[in-house]
Amino acid sequence: MTDEYSIFALVVLLIVLALVVVRLTSLLAVAILAGAMSFILATVYTLLDAVDVAFTEAVVGAGISLTLMLAAISLTTRHEAPWRGRPAERVVALLVSLASGAGLLYATLDMPLLGDPAAPANLHVAARYIAESPASTGVPNMVTAILASYRGYDTLGEVAVIFTAGVCVIALLRHWREGKA
Amino acid sequence: MNVIDFVMGHALQWGSVALLMIGLYIVMTRGNLIKKVAGLNVFQGAVFLFYISIAHVRDGTAPIVHEDAVLYANPLPHVLILTAIVVAVATTSLALALIVRIRESYGSIEEDEMAKVDMG
């Protein structure tokens, strides 16, 4: 139970940080706050027993993502221009996000409660993975076993996406004509 | 059902909905492209948090085999989100690369100034 309270406290902190991101106009501060949010998210994942995801979020969100944001800021601009649109646009945007949030909130009322072992998501294929994967692959970490073996096609597709994104960035940013780099 | 249990059981889902709304608002109202990307990051963080909250099992442990463990968290959402985080950073880097190129050819990364250049 204490775990759940600390999770809620951290999520409240995340929401506050996100609201600060809305107000800030210094892109440098936005990037650094995004890194801080990633660290908090990683802590929340650890408390929710998702250690692999927490590890990934910590290295990716707080490490690489922040560095790339800073690299992009150093190549563009450090400050966001002040708002020049009509106030009505903001009101419409606020109404749209409130409406979608209200729809999602209504949908969560039917969701199973946090940590319910009898939730539908935990009953079908997940139970089979937990029971069988260590014996049939010889790998004690079930996340690795499912990632590489049971869902190998899925991961192959993800690696292909990362490959494509990387090739696109190289094609976009590298100076090819001058030869050596 | 007890009201406190109901609120406790749904609070994390509501929290991720709130984060998602904030991310959506940033994406819609900011003209600065880097700020938009930051908003998208908030949005996807909310989705990841929601997904991981589904995988949580009370009194469970991390899904790594251990003698004393009785209940494990659901490993499947962990796998999906783990790969999604790395794919997200790869696509974010692509977005940032595009922003850098936009800045070089338009001289600005604000949407209204880009529209002005397009109008001539």
Added chain:
Amino acid sequence: MSEFILVRVVVKIMVPFILLFALYVQMHGDYGPGGGFQAGVVFATGIIVYTIVFGIRRAVEAVPMTAVMAMVCCGLILYAGTGFATMALGGEYLNYSVLDSADPVHGQHTGIIIIELGVGITVAGVLTAVFLVFAERRARR
């Protein structure tokens, strides 16, 4: 940032350990948290921190761009190629059980290690390459 001697010395000591930790995460992913995705990111972080402190010129001497681009391709080829290898051995695409004819469980384990290696190489290559091209762009300003 290369004018700060403290940063330079600390980073010079730390980089080999970061790269070693990446290999640990890669190889220990079967038994604890970790695996190819995380290891690739940690490896890239090691090179990125070196680039930030010592500059793009020295980083490209240590890690040539062609080598990084070769990594980007080799990881995916290793992954997809394992699928074709299992097909050649008579199984389905990416069915690692056939990799060891005597013990299918050992075959699965071998397959998982190879796949994770492919994932790690591609992720490390892509993230390093992305940062290096950003830094090159900046250096040419």
